[in-house]
Amino acid sequence: MSEMIQICVTVNGCQHTHTIEPRLLLSDFLRHTLMLTGTHVGCEHGVCGACTIMLEGDSIRACLMFAVQADGCDIETVEGLGTIENMNPLQQAFQQCHALQCGFCTPGMLMTCTDMLQKYPLENDAQIREGLSGNLCRCTGYTNIVEAVRVVRDRTRESLP
Amino acid sequence: MKPSAFRYIRAQTLDQAVTALAQSAGDGKIIAGGQSLVPMMNFRLINPTVLIDINRIAGLDRVDEQPDGGLKIGALTRHHTLETSDVVKRLFPILHQAMQYVAHLAIRNRGTIGGSITHADPAAELPLMMRMLEAQITLVSVKGTRTLQAEEFFLGALTSAVEENEIVTEIYLPAMPTQAGWAFEEVARRAGDFAMAAVGVILCVTAGKITEARVGVMGVADTPLRIDDAETILFAQRCDATTLDAVVQAVLEAIEPSTDLHASADYRRHLIAMLTRRTLRQAWLRATGEHV
Numbered sequence A: 001m002s003e004m005i006q007i008c009v010t011v012n013g014c015q016h017t018h019t020i021e022p023r024l025l026l027s028d029f030l031r032h033t034l035m036l037t038g039t040h041v042g043c044e045h046g047v048c049g050a051c052t053i054m055l056e057g058d059s060i061r062a063c064l065m066f067a068v069q070a071d072g073c074d075i076e077t078v079e080g081l082g083t084i085e086n087m088n089p090l091q092q093a094f095q096q097c098h099a100l101q102c103g104f105c106t107p108g109m110l111m112t113c114t115d116m117l118q119k120y121p122l123e124n125d126a127q128i129r130e131g132l133s134g135n136l137c138r139c140t141g142y143t144n145i146v147e148a149v150r151v152v153r154d155r156t157r158e159s160l161p
Numbered sequence B: 001m002k003p004s005a006f007r008y009i010r011a012q013t014l015d016q017a018v019t020a021l022a023q024s025a026g027d028g029k030i031i032a033g034g035q036s037l038v039p040m041m042n043f044r045l046i047n048p049t050v051l052i053d054i055n056r057i058a059g060l061d062r063v064d065e066q067p068d069g070g071l072k073i074g075a076l077t078r079h080h081t082l083e084t085s086d087v088v089k090r091l092f093p094i095l096h097q098a099m100q101y102v103a104h105l106a107i108r109n110r111g112t113i114g115g116s117i118t119h120a121d122p123a124a125e126l127p128l129m130m131r132m133l134e135a136q137i138t139l140v141s142v143k144g145t146r147t148l149q150a151e152e153f154f155l156g157a158l159t160s161a162v163e164e165n166e167i168v169t170e171i172y173l174p175a176m177p178t179q180a181g182w183a184f185e186e187v188a189r190r191a192g193d194f195a196m197a198a199v200g201v202i203l204c205v206t207a208g209k210i211t212e213a214r215v216g217v218m219g220v221a222d223t224p225l226r227i228d229d230a231e232t233i234l235f236a237q238r239c240d241a242t243t244l245d246a247v248v249q250a251v252l253e254a255i256e257p258s259t260d261l262h263a264s265a266d267y268r269r270h271l272i273a274m275l276t277r278r279t280l281r282q283a284w285l286r287a288t289g290e291h292v
Helices: A026-033 A089-096 A106-119 A125-132 A143-159 B014-023 B037-042 B079-084 B086-091 B093-099 B113-119 B125-132 B228-234 B241-254 B265-288
Strands: A005-011 A014-020 A052-055 A058-061 A074-076 B007-010 B028-031 B050-053 B063-065 B071-074 B136-141 B144-149 B154-156 B167-173 B180-187 B197-206 B209-218
Touching: A014 A026, A052 A106, A058 A106, A089 A106, A089 A143, A106 A125, A106 A143, A125 A143, B014 B028, B014 B050, B014 B136, B014 B167, B028 B037, B063 B086, B071 B086, B079 B093, B079 B113, B086 B093, B093 B125, B093 B180, B093 B197, B113 B125, B113 B167, B125 B154, B125 B197, B125 B209, B180 B265, B197 B265, B209 B228, B209 B241, B209 B265, B228 B241, B241 B265
Parallel strands: A005 A074, B007 B050, B028 B050
Antiparallel strands: A005 A014, A052 A058, A052 A074, B063 B071, B071 B167, B136 B144, B136 B167, B180 B197, B197 B209
């Protein structure tokens, strides 16, 4: 075993300090060390998007980063978006539009959608689909996910002054 | 799918990084965005014993417009920064266009230009852009600094001229010629995937004649290619139907694409021919306002 390193990260507003091996992937740190199993692990080489989380406000693949690299960083996972009793607007839209079936891709989809809604105008479905292209879903055919993103985009625009 | 053990060094300065790299005697790897390195480590295709993290080195991610109209890009500049940079869009619109094809947002948030060109994937957009824009690439080691032209930099598939003790620190793009028309197009299986084929064209036109032409292709060889014969044909010509045919022919004669899981060699040749025609027309239109 290699040298252990202590890291301190803030995840969904809570500080965590742990001593870990440098080779521990951030995805495994979240799931196995912090027991935050909302972040899913699919391909472990950056293709499927299931492990997408927010690091310092930007979406990233948690399987393509070592936990040790996140020392001092602010992380948000799907557990930080909302609760079953109190879902955030994007989660509500996913529920209303039936934008999930088995749910495996959903945590990554939600984090990806959160980032693309904050970074891009998403003026048409083509742009929404391009934004989703890094996340694989084998149930929905994507159409209902596109619809959910459209709903949130339109609500956000309506609420602007 | 878990990497083997390594020692982790977080470099705070470039000096610390190159010193650690020298001390690891060929068994160390630099990690920047990690978007190509970590998959290879997860698959255990590479097993560095020392991993040197340069993400916290200050000042390596600057994008600075130069007085000569060129651009200096720090090696740690993220793809998403280049994708959305106003100065890139203004000075190098072809680079702005190519960045729209690079991977997916979560990858672009993390991946860096230094990492992409060091990795030298023959189907990646940035290596082709380095060739198209005739970039000068600065490399630093404990022994000093050297600068390579893009054409000396890409040696083969996943092989760049970066030595095991060196780090790419900066990319300088010389100013685009004035009055230049440009175009870049790519075909991939889905948005953000590596290209099956892509073509870039830059045409400088003076008094109705092409004074400089750059034609680059990727996805069809071990490295991105500039097609010298096509550029020679275009010189001092107008872009008309005859010239278009001759250029497409020259490009097809210069490439020997291979068949793989993603596309057959014939299909790649078809794509390159179609994309060459399309990008030449678009670049000529941008330079002259004329449709071919």
